[in-house]
Amino acid sequence: MLHRVVALTLAVTAVAGPQAAAQQATQPLLGFTDAGADVQHRLEAAYDSHLDADDLAAWMHELAREPHHLGSSHDARNVETLRRWFTEWGYETEVARYDVLFPTPLTRSLRMTAPHEFTASLTELPAEGDESTASPDVLPPYNTFSPDGDVTGELVYVNYGTREDYELLARHGVDVDGKIVIARYGGVFRGVKPRLAAEHGAIGCLIYSDPADDGYHQGEVYPEGPWKGASGVQRGSIMDLPLHTGDLLTPGWASVAGARRLSRDAAPAMPTIPTLPIGHGDARPLLDAIEGSVAPAEWRGALPITYRIGPGPATVRLTVKFHWRMVTAMNVVARLEGARWPDQWVLRGNHHDAWNHGARDPISGLVATLAEAKAIAQLPEPPGRTVVFAAWGAEEHGLMGSTEWAEEHGEELTRKAVLYTNTDANGRGFLRLGGSHALTRFWTEVQRDVVDPQTGLSLADRNRARIRATGDEQSRGGLAERGLSVGALGSGSDYTAFFQHLGISSANIATSGEAPGGTYHTLYDTIEHYERFVDPGHVYGVVLAKTTGRATLRMANAPLLPFDFSDLASTIRRYVDEIEELADKQRAETARVNGLIESGQFAAALDPTKPLRPPPLREAVPHFNFAPLHNALARLDAALEGIALSPDLDAGRLDEINTLLYTAERVLLREEGLPGRPWYRHQIYSPGRYTGYGAKTLPWVREAIEQRNYDRVAPGVTALAAVLNALAERMERIKALAG
């Protein structure tokens, strides 16, 4: 186990009162000697002194005052502004440019032709008292990469449009073949909705925001409150993100000048059916005109109608046409050369492009990132390792700026990148973080040392209080057993290419949970909304900067890099246990339900006057050989057992160990990637093939079982065991070096 020396001290971190902050100077730091930790804590105090909420406010007012989507003049101006600021603060700054496919709407039309006429407005109304919402430069609501199309068909309501939803639809005898589906936002990544609809034969897809999810059912709507009104529409990309991120025409390679480009038809992540997002004001007449079975209880939203499934008689004509063009995605990349280890890079990133004004998404995270960059540059000494700040472009349409840059610099990043920390939309609340589990203790220390301004507790203690007071039994048990945990990352922001494609240890961080609302990707994500409802006074922007800045500075200065792979090992063991349990449960449940179906009991339990039928018989679930995973984990545990790393080791050995540590996550990649999606190479974490944003851990094996592709389990186990053995081998080398 790494860092055994400090483990005991950490374990006694207990409930703390407001005095916690005062104690922080005495707190040890992973990877630092006690003396070094003192120096580092003083450095961090100096760092904090350079953070100023007024800066964040001023920068937001500059960057978010006009819509600044990809290709817009204000985004270009923002890029120039960002470049100038970084340069002024002392960073070596460049703008990296990539040509990416970016359609914008020419025609958007949605008409109901039966049982009565209705024409959707497709227009978001300006909000009283929020001048931003009257801007003429707003991109209208659409889903990037919807193909052009003019389709007419009966509507089917498909709830969130997940796999389970289609299974239930089939049990109701409803087929979407040749139909247009209307799905509500939520549950899974929006791009999964038209993909699954198309897989089931649908010819078009509408996606609407139900007030149950982010409208009046949750609270007062904008401008009275933070929630979404009837005209608000969530925009968003529907590229097949779980297949790859980045430009659709250059999957897996950088979209630099002269790069090979696929034709649009050949781009594998391109959606296939016309898709349009709408507000619930436009959705209500359509949903109200659908007949057929009453929707299952869990499918019903908060519109004052009876939710029914269809198909029809509601029939709509959906017409969309786009201007398909190449635009230049621009990243601002700023470096501060490390004084001791210049070829080891600590990366920080946040995108700059927005759907419109994007005060929250992404500017709230970006201004915290800027505050961090400015404050680090103002410190008396440069960081030990090179610090790289990036403001990514074209995130909203597929994490394009970050992905293209990561693909272009893959080889160098593989050698040099120590950590990539991502931020994005931020708001008042609790610190939430996901990422590499080898950094679990590192992040716990960071949370320990930042004070929550509302309670005076450390972020760590407030998170512990949250879990203890509001968590379920499982999460409380997890906290008691393992301390604060790190979530698993799927996709949805710019860490993806670094983490799951390149195997760079990463984290995604925000404060959130006390600033909910319905403005995501709408016209209403404005400064006015942000400063009233999301983070008045930019207080939590500063909290975010304190948090990520500590991480950057510690990672940049630690003599011994603060990884602890024992946390990763125990986390993977839990995932393996989950998968075994998944298989066992699926096996027992399949046998049980098949028995009920075959005996006629399932049918007998249903109302014979209703169309709902029993599910189909399922293939019996075989037993799987998980032994290779347990053998690999045993080897990994043995390798970690007794590792005694210390920042007091001699510099030569430390250098070698550090390199082995920060590149260790690379061995969890498989060159050929996951089955059917070679771009995703990490074998521990990936976005779910059918969730999109939501993570699937040990994805090959887990999804093979979940999707009942049992033939895929054995090769998945083999691939997973291979990377686990490689990690064990890496730890064995480190142990040997540590002596």
Added chain:
Amino acid sequence: MLHRVVALTLAVTAVAGPQAAAQQATQPLLGFTDAGADVQHRLEAAYDSHLDADDLAAWMHELAREPHHLGSSHDARNVETLRRWFTEWGYETEVARYDVLFPTPLTRSLRMTAPHEFTASLTELPAEGDESTASPDVLPPYNTFSPDGDVTGELVYVNYGTREDYELLARHGVDVDGKIVIARYGGVFRGVKPRLAAEHGAIGCLIYSDPADDGYHQGEVYPEGPWKGASGVQRGSIMDLPLHTGDLLTPGWASVAGARRLSRDAAPAMPTIPTLPIGHGDARPLLDAIEGSVAPAEWRGALPITYRIGPGPATVRLTVKFHWRMVTAMNVVARLEGARWPDQWVLRGNHHDAWNHGARDPISGLVATLAEAKAIAQLPEPPGRTVVFAAWGAEEHGLMGSTEWAEEHGEELTRKAVLYTNTDANGRGFLRLGGSHALTRFWTEVQRDVVDPQTGLSLADRNRARIRATGDEQSRGGLAERGLSVGALGSGSDYTAFFQHLGISSANIATSGEAPGGTYHTLYDTIEHYERFVDPGHVYGVVLAKTTGRATLRMANAPLLPFDFSDLASTIRRYVDEIEELADKQRAETARVNGLIESGQFAAALDPTKPLRPPPLREAVPHFNFAPLHNALARLDAALEGIALSPDLDAGRLDEINTLLYTAERVLLREEGLPGRPWYRHQIYSPGRYTGYGAKTLPWVREAIEQRNYDRVAPGVTALAAVLNALAERMERIKALAG
């Protein structure tokens, strides 16, 4: 254990196909010899042949064609009709009369005075195509026993108005003292809502039906579908039913001529604050005008508004005035003298009074009861025991006809009553039954022998299929372990006085589950609605008659009465286990939450900008002495072990044993009743003090723990152990007799 002889045969009752019915002639019957069972099955086949759905339809069209509430001319005519029919069929029939307090509305007015004017319509609109709903004789929506009053106050939304809801309100800093609450129907008996509101200082109470619960959120509204529209209002009594049932002025004694009567002021079950039920059309503007904290997620209904708690600014003036008068509740009681055991009575009852037309409630159950009575009278031989049919009056206002009759004849019933089987509203679906657990096997046999017309399975097998296909793990486990179970009865229909006041073994039976809707106690519970949506063709009315008729005939003819107290013993043991678990969980959870409160962690987990605060500290939960219960149960088990009852015993011993069996449930009464509610004497089953309809088993001890009245636990254990020991003693006597 009783009836050990047939236990094995029962245990192998397995999943059956449509051939189950054909087998029934070979099925053994508890309490009958094999030869006797054959005779009985043939008798039941003859009984079935006299049941005719057309009869049920015709009787419903006679009885439900006009509103026939207590005191109405049509109810009086129905009483006369029922008396005539029973007499024509050969029953010795009488009409039992009781004067009961029955207020009807003179003034009902509800106006919102702030923040804007709104006057509630308080009127249900006629439904197109349903002539009944245009009847001029309809009782308008009101809650019986609301006091007169004219109150003005700010509104507070209290969700269902349960104890837990008020605890959460307090955490939001909202006090209802001096306010008018608006609660939605559901969760608990409606009468609990104004009672709890008044306990918290409220001066008035509105109760509305949210569309989430029985309106458009569930399905199409009447007349398109079965659910409740915007104007529909659930009427209903709000007397304090968990305190006693029956006339409010004669609690515990019969309201016969010359009886002592309390003044209205002294009647303990009388509500104390003006209360009015309204539809969601009237509720919406009120709820929409309430401000303050957004209601917790579980409190939100399906109106297209943001549900908020208040108080105010919505302010209403509620004015209600009633005509307080005495009216005559009339029961039709019809006897068919038993040929062998005339002093042992098998009772069947269903009320006849309705809120308005009452096609479903109660006429659907009443016409099945009539079919049963007519068919039994047509059999070639009279029943062995006396069969008593009752059509109760004044049920809707507090189970008055049945309660007064039971109180008047308490002594005789205590000696003679073998079983009381109650029915009430009925509809398409599955057989549901609750009652005495000593009859678990008896009812399983009855279900085994009636065929479900939709599936061809026995009712028992369809119920098993339902539990296996749609039940949760706990209910599936219960089925696998113990077979079909009987539910515990609280209150809400006419079994209450027989069961919980007199200790007569009872059951309440209906088919339901495939005919949901929103007509309960509204204008829309009409024949038109019933025959379209509840039980087209009166098919399940016949099923109900087959079921209850078998029970009546078996109980009337069995040489050995088919009780099995081992099922009751094991059920009570489960209840004791539940209570111990309840105490243990409450102890652990109280300690855990108190710790979080005292350490400030609970507060730290909450949003400091919101009013929601931590709960108050709770008294630590002591450990309790449950040993007396275990000792009594051990004695009971020992008494039951090895009991070998057989219908072949000599007649003298059988007579003695039968009497000891059917009066055994009486020993579960405690003369002084439950603490604070002496009328409820059964120590195993009662309506919950704060649920009203929902049952609380082992109520003294369970409610003492739930309500944290820990001083009450020890005396409750003593009282419960006493009745369990008395039951054990009774079983010891039976075993000695059985030799």
